[in-house]
Amino acid sequence: MSLLNRVKSLPQGFIWGGATAAYQVEGSTKVAGKGKTMWDDYLKAQGRFSPDPASDFYNRYPEDLALSKKYGLNSIRVSIAWTRIFPNGTEQEPNQEGVAYYHRLFKECLDQGIEPYVSLHHFDSPQTLFEDGDWLNRKNSDYFVAYAEFCFKEFTEVKNWFTINELISLAYSQYIQGNFPPNHHFDVTSGIQAQHNELVAHARVVNLYKKLGLPGRIGLIHVIQPIYPIDDAPENIHAAKLQDAFMNKFLLDGTFLGYYSDDTMESINEILRLNDAHLEIEDGDLDILAEAAPQNDFFGMNYYQNQFIKAYKGESTNSFNGTGDKGTSSFKFKGVGEAVKKEGVPTTDWDWNIYPEGLYDSLKRVAADYPNCKTIYITENGLGLKEDQPAENEILADDKRIDYIDQHIEAILRARDEGVDVQGYFVWSLQDQFSWANGYNKRYGLFFIDFATQKRYIKKSALWFKELADTMK
Template sequence: MMRRYCLVVVLCLVSSTQADINNKYFPESFQFGAAGAAYQIEGAWNEDGKGESIWDHFLHYNNPTSKVADGTNGDVACDSYHKWQEDVDNLKKLGVRIYRLSISWTRILPDGTPYRVNQEGVDYYLNLFKALKQNGIEPLVTLYHWDLPQHLSDFGGFLNPQLADYFAAYARICFENFGPYVKYWMTINEPQTTCGSGYSLGAHAPGYTLIDGGMYQCAYVSLLAHARAWHVYNDEFRAQQGGKVALGLVCGLSIPLDPNNPKDQEAAERNHLMGCASYGNPVYVGNWPQVMIDRIAAKSKEGNYPFSRLPQFTQEEIDLINGTSDFLAVNYYSSALVQYLDDFVGFPPNNLFDLNVLAFANQSWPQAASIWLTSYPEGLRIILNRLNKDYNPGEIIITENGWSDTGELDDQGRITYIQAHLSAILDSILEDGINVTGYTVWSLMDSFEWSTGYTEPFGLIKVDFNDPQRTRTWKSSAKYYQNVIATRCLLDQCQ
């Protein structure tokens, strides 16, 4: 069959068609799954001893309509805190083997500190994990999916290096209580987004607009926190529990606008190294990418800074972070064309001018409801090859991949997106020999999508947010995915 695939980063701008879909079977060992996150689905924001998170605070003490497209919040969301058994039933009916979810830090430790453990919160997750295991579903648990305790945010959050100590203490409590039921852990989901949207652009909680260096300080602290948690597991729990721990990356393919233009090639590489690799390299290689170190130092000097705005790791910190991954967890949604820009002169230093590229989607790529999301499944196969080559992680799990629309039940666009991206994954397994062992679609059901609220649903299952019962209804994509899981085939017939 015809496959359009590029082993090097060049323009391959055709969309996948049915003829491009891999007609082979997925290996029996491959684990299909679905995903969600605590603040986005649980609700019960102040019940049973739960403390206040930064998203609770961000949307309760600001005008929600200025922060969220529809002026909503996650106070009730999908009400999964009360309806978790129905969620488990739906997962079982889908046939998934893994469910990626997150723990609400403030449901376990109400103020984020280890001083008081909230047993009701512990019991909630214990009951959920036990039920998943009883139904043959492996929980893949994220310790931090953007809902920092407000108490810890009040003294700096991810700008304060001491947060790494608090995160390690929180991780230890989770490992102690849930480790017998959890074999896959992610420490922090998409620190790129936490740091960029929360500490630089101000679009996400805690809403800081520290564009000159907040993102870099947040990245530095996030990597320290991840590493501290990994070492806690490695030193204290691995021998008994036998699990795996990873940092959750988000990576897209950076494609030079003109593949024959050395400047566009350099810009695309810089976009990758100062994006995905800014977190991947410290974990898998050691230290920030060199282009990131050099460029931010030079830009800082131009702005009369006597120091680089990028925090420098000590050798002890480099050694602490390097090697802290037992598998590679990566979220992939789309890719970008990247064009070289001449350096700006005379502007105050900030992270946008540090990177200084123009990145955008090709107009031929299908567009989702979310302005940032287009479909380019070929990019997933190429970036998997890049990550496998650069990092040699041993095992890769796609921990998020999904499509937003306007909420229709017959969601053919989502089916097309999932099918094409799973085909790219299967190509990477069967033809490229990459050990991709699992896939968790974003998301199991419609949920609170941060700054867009409930206006751009991603779910396989529709949730009626106007109904106090939060009624769940399967979409066409859920039925398609159920069949894929049952047959391990993306088409009506495989060989």
């Protein structure tokens, strides 16, 4: 019996992949010369979660890639752990054991007919650079560019590169929401400065890649979280405009316009003023952005949820739901807005809105507002669930996940039919994995992992993925 519901087929040649990130899947954080990231000591001191063994992808990647092929995937998103290559982030000589590992991984991908799409940075700055200011220290961007150049020249088998994953999520989680180290809350100066500095670092790497004349493609990944006013009240419309500038428009402008529009900076400057914050744009920064803007070959858009916003004038405060205890999250940003729920819009146990219309709106917006944006890939989208371990040969029924993905694929294909150049989809995530501030109870994978034994179990969503993949043959 067919599992297909809304979406009956995929376009020919569609990229149909699974997404991972090095620190969330590899484990083996202390082997083969790997250096510490910003997470290692932090997680140990916190005592809640360990990144080892995660999904043990460091050792079990052949098994996961074989499963990927069996269930119809033709692509995978992986990231290179910077500290496997340069353990302190700054070395002149690379760690050859780390280099050899990624050569083995990429070879296995290609041998299985799985095209690797590779990110250089996915929330895992080297500990030494983190202690020296992370992205707030402009010197660290020099080290990032050097690391990128090494990877481009070394891993010639990779033809699809992303520089940095989710620039806003890193800055927001570190300095606004406070659930990533160094756990600052509403440090607005750092939150906006980190975004800008990351964006300049991205642009420098794109410009370098093009100067090297390499045969592949390069881009970056933004998570887009469309912001809607909760109603038509003027103050709520304005609040949504401010929140959108901070979460989306500032980075989209810098990436694809090569400058920050007057409209965007009006909103950003209002946020800065209301929070006694400032942004420093150095001489030459905008030249770097302008050079890179038309040179991004593709855009990775991550999408999980939208926000509904109403005006808020009080002091900033928030509560992060990292446990799946539904209804425990809150977010109030001084002078900007308060996140609220809308009747009729379902939410996950982690209080994330389930709103596929937001993905359609985001695709249409980027295509309309940013002509320099060429091909778009949805590089992450998926549903985190609490799931019990299945019986020995049981297929885990995750119908909620299938329904969620189905609705979002339908939104993607509708935008595509209306002319948006979206050419692929990577589900988050390929397999269950370590989920940062959420630990291990938030499962996203097509494949269930018993983290104690590392046994893989098939979920119903993997069967659904395979059935849709077969429509491209």
